[in-house]
Amino acid sequence: RKEVEQDPGPFNVPEGATVAFNCTYSNSASQSFFWYRQDCRKEPKLLMSVYSSGNEDGRFTAQLNRASQYISLLIRDSKLSDSATYLCVVNTQNQGGKLIFGQGTELSVKP
Amino acid sequence: ETGVTQSPTHLIKTRGQQVTLRCSSQSGHNTVSWYQQALGQGPQFIFQYYREEENGRGNFPPRFSGLQFPNYSSELNVNALELDDSALYLCASSQAPSTDTQYFGPGTRLTVL
Numbered sequence: 001r002k003e004v005e006q007d008p009g010p011f012n013v014p015e016g017a018t019v020a021f022n023c024t025y026s027n028s029a030s031q032s033f034f035w036y037r038q039d040c041r042k043e044p045k046l047l048m049s050v051y052s053s054g055n056e057d058g059r060f061t062a063q064l065n066r067a068s069q070y071i072s073l074l075i076r077d078s079k080l081s082d083s084a085t086y087l088c089v090v091n092t093q094n095q096g097g098k099l100i101f102g103q104g105t106e107l108s109v110k111p
Numbered sequence: 112e113t114g115v116t117q118s119p120t121h122l123i124k125t126r127g128q129q130v131t132l133r134c135s136s137q138s139g140h141n142t143v144s145w146y147q148q149a150l151g152q153g154p155q156f157i158f159q160y161y162r163e164e165e166n167g168r169g170n171f172p173p174r175f176s177g178l179q180f181p182n183y184s185s186e187l188n189v190n191a192l193e194l195d196d197s198a199l200y201l202c203a204s205s206q207a208p209s210t211d212t213q214y215f216g217p218g219t220r221l222t223v224l
Binding site: 004032034041042043044045046049087091098099100101102103104 | 113144146151152153154155156159167169199201203211212213215216217218220
């Protein structure tokens with residue numbers, strides 16, 4: 001079983017749609033959680049950290065359920081510029097700086 | 112931009128050859144982590160360097176090795192290249208080994224023929 005698993009995608013949605021990405025992680029000792037965005041053939045960039053209380057940044061909302069070991073990302077009113085691959089990332093403190101990435105979910109927003 | 116630079120941007124090698132990839136960390140960062148990203152997959156942790164020593168390693172064979180220099184820049188060396196080594200190699204710098212926030216460079220795309 002992979003340490004971090006995401007919806008396989010791709011997701012093809014029209015502009016303005018709401019889209020949700022799901023992610024599960026296997027190590028209950030995981031302590032830090034993130035969503036990264038990766039544009040085609042570019043490096044991953046931090047989109048947002050994910051906190052137990054849930055957090056929002058504009059059109060983006062991230063949720064964490066530690067009991068279920070589940071992380072989500074919701075994008076509202078999607079824009080063409082949101083088209084990218086979204087990576088769910090976990091860090092377990094006793095593994096130092098090792099970030100564990102899911103395989104990514106590709107999003108394509110169409111006009 | 113993150114301030115993390117990598118060279119070269121692209122590289123083509125043949126099986127059995129050796130390759131060296133380079134990374135300059137962001138100013139003030141003393142830790143560099145290396146990741147391999149195969150096509151269609153998420154990045155996989157190779158190893159991390161802190162104060163010139165390896166500080167954690169992922170599930171990669173010994174032919175993957177690295178160095179960190181006093182200025183905190185780093186190299187990734189891969190010997191006896193295999194076709195499956197074709198990937199995007201990313202380095203990420205951070206202020207400390209346990210710091211969650213890592214800043215990625217643009218990557219080096221390696222193709223092994």
